[in-house]
Amino acid sequence: MKADRTSLSDLLRVSGFKATSGRVEVLGLFIRAGRPLSQMQIMEMLGPRLDRASVYRILSAFTEAGLLHMAYVDGRHRVYELPDKCGHSHCHPHFSCRSCGMTACLEDFQVKCKGSIGKGFVAERQKVLIEGLCPGCKGK
Amino acid sequence: MKADRTSLSDLLRVSGFKATSGRVEVLGLFIRAGRPLSQMQIMEMLGPRLDRASVYRILSAFTEAGLLHMAYVDGRHRVYELPDKCGHSHCHPHFSCRSCGMTACLEDFQVKCKGSIGKGFVAERQKVLIEGLCPGCKGK
DNA sequence: TGATTTTTGCAATAATGTCGCATTTGTGAT
DNA sequence: ATCACAAATGCGACATTATTGCAAAAATCA
Numbered sequence: 001m002k003a004d005r006t007s008l009s010d011l012l013r014v015s016g017f018k019a020t021s022g023r024v025e026v027l028g029l030f031i032r033a034g035r036p037l038s039q040m041q042i043m044e045m046l047g048p049r050l051d052r053a054s055v056y057r058i059l060s061a062f063t064e065a066g067l068l069h070m071a072y073v074d075g076r077h078r079v080y081e082l083p084d085k086c087g088h089s090h091c092h093p094h095f096s097c098r099s100c101g102m103t104a105c106l107e108d109f110q111v112k113c114k115g116s117i118g119k120g121f122v123a124e125r126q127k128v129l130i131e132g133l134c135p136g137c138k139g140k
Numbered sequence: 141m142k143a144d145r146t147s148l149s150d151l152l153r154v155s156g157f158k159a160t161s162g163r164v165e166v167l168g169l170f171i172r173a174g175r176p177l178s179q180m181q182i183m184e185m186l187g188p189r190l191d192r193a194s195v196y197r198i199l200s201a202f203t204e205a206g207l208l209h210m211a212y213v214d215g216r217h218r219v220y221e222l223p224d225k226c227g228h229s230h231c232h233p234h235f236s237c238r239s240c241g242m243t244a245c246l247e248d249f250q251v252k253c254k255g256s257i258g259k260g261f262v263a264e265r266q267k268v269l270i271e272g273l274c275p276g277c278k279g280k
Numbered sequence: 281t282g283a284t285t286t287t288t289g290c291a292a293t294a295a296t297g298t299c300g301c302a303t304t305t306g307t308g309a310t
Numbered sequence: 311a312t313c314a315c316a317a318a319t320g321c322g323a324c325a326t327t328a329t330t331g332c333a334a335a336a337a338t339c340a
Contacts, residue, residue, distance in 0.1 A: 018286055018337050039327090051289050056328060058287095073213040076296085076327065095257055098264065108255045111268070115249040117235055120275030124238065127269040128251070135260030158306050158317055179296090191320050196297065198318095216296065216328085 015065045022050045026058050027067065036071040036081035036094065036103045071103075072096070072129050079103055093128035099137035106130065155205045162190045166198050167207065176211040176221035176234060176243045211243075212236075212269050219243055233268035239277035246270065 008027050009019035017023060029045055030037060037045075039055050046055075059080055062068040071081045074096050085092055085107060093106040111128050148167050149159035157163055169185055170177060179195050186195075199220055202208040211221045214236050226232060233246040251268050 013338095020287060020337070022288075052327095053290080053329075054288055060329095073215070075213070076216075093253075095261060095263075104258070106255075106257055109257055110254040112252045112254070113233075113249060114252065115246075117246055117249055117270055117272075118244070120278060121235060122273040122278055123235075123270045124272040125270070127267075127271065128253075129267040129269075130257055130263050130265070131267065132257075132264040133262040138260060138262055153307095160305065160318060162319075192296095193298075193321080194319055201318095 011067075015067055017061065017065070022054055023058055023062075025050065026055065027062070030068065030080070030082050035105060036079045038074065038077040038079045040077055071105075072127055074101065074103065077101075081105070091125065091127060093130060095130045095132065095134075097134040097137055098131050099133055102134050102136075104134075151207075155207055157201065157205070162194055163198055163202075165190065166195065167202070170208065170220070170222050175245060176219045178214065178217040178219045180217055211245075212267055214241065214243065217241075221245065231265070231267060233270060235270045235272065235274075237274040237277055238271050239273055242274050242276075244274075 005024055005028070008024045008031075012019040012023055012027065025046060026042060029042060039052075039059060042055055042059075043050075043052065050058075059068065059078075063070060063080065066083065068080045069083045069086070069091070071079045071091065071094055073079070079094075079096075085105065093109050093111055095104045095106055097103070109130075111126075113126065117123055145164055145168070148164045148171075152159040152163055152167065165186060166182060169182060179192075179199060182195055182199075183190075183192065190198075199208065199218075203210060203220065206223065208220045209223045209226065209231070211219045211231065211234055213219070219234075219236075233249050233251055235244045235246055237243070249270075251266075253266065257263055
């Protein structure tokens with residue numbers, strides 16, 4: 001996916017948004033990061049260029065428009081990511097480090113489900129999270 | 141598991157707690173419910189008999205002592221359950237209704253994982269959550 | 281460029297969770 | 311049974327995370 005400002009702006013407009021600098025920056029951040037991000041992490045990366053409320057609004061709007069989706073909830077933080085590697089209902093699993101909070105997508109990790117969830121229940125989405133320690137926090 | 145007050149009190153004392161009425165009630169709630177519960181749901185069931193802060197403290201203390209564990213985080217709410225059906229690292233999957241917030245344990249639902257999470261990473265716990273609609277919310 | 285509409289920043293407020301401390305409640309000894 | 315001690319509770323204050331209203335600013339389109 002290209003990540004220059006022009007193509008980001010186009011992507012935003014196609015999705016029905018005005019291509020404001022804040023939105024371009026947030027979207028570019030996700031594309032460059034290639035990993036799930038929380039509002040906190042975005043704020044840290046952007047500094048005070050964007051208001052807290054705006055980041056929340058951008059994340060909600062992007063998610064509603066399908067530009068992002070909520071990968072999982074880590075402790076008290078919602079973690080979002082680009083949906084480019086996921087189908088509508090089936091998302092790849094994620095890893096979350098319990099020490100530093102670092103997150104990663106587990107694309108080579110397959111999860112197979114067997115069995116029924118019960119009569120009358122409708123499954124819409126499956127979320128798998130592996131918690132543990134990342135290489136950096138492992139030794140400590 | 142028995143759920144009368146006397147055996148609950150004994151269980152609490154064995155775990156190193158005083159068998160206060162609040163703790164007996166909370167533990168009894170989990171045993172009778174047979175499903176995961178959040179602080180909010182506990183408060184609703186108990187009414188004003190127990191303070192908010194006490195419920196939080198009880199849930200933390202029980203979790204630390206191994207009497208409960210945190211099943212998953214649902215939106216902004218932490219959801220706890222008895223660990224009687226789970227190993228240390230492997231917990232059965234859960235279902236969460238996106239409409240009413242109702243939760244259930246999926247004991248007949250098997251999740252098989254294949255592949256590596258990556259070099260240097262340590263997996264400690266696996267959490268699987270199926271989101272969807274429960275029978276009651278399905279038609280709406 | 282100017283008009284229109286969306287988006288932002290800011291401040292106020294809500295929702296959720298935590299902490300300190302005086303008071304109350306279990307517990308075990310007497 | 312009652313007493314003294316330690317633990318747990320209730321309450322209020324505070325911390326953190328998220329949302330909302332509204333005036334000001336920015337993007338889009340004619």
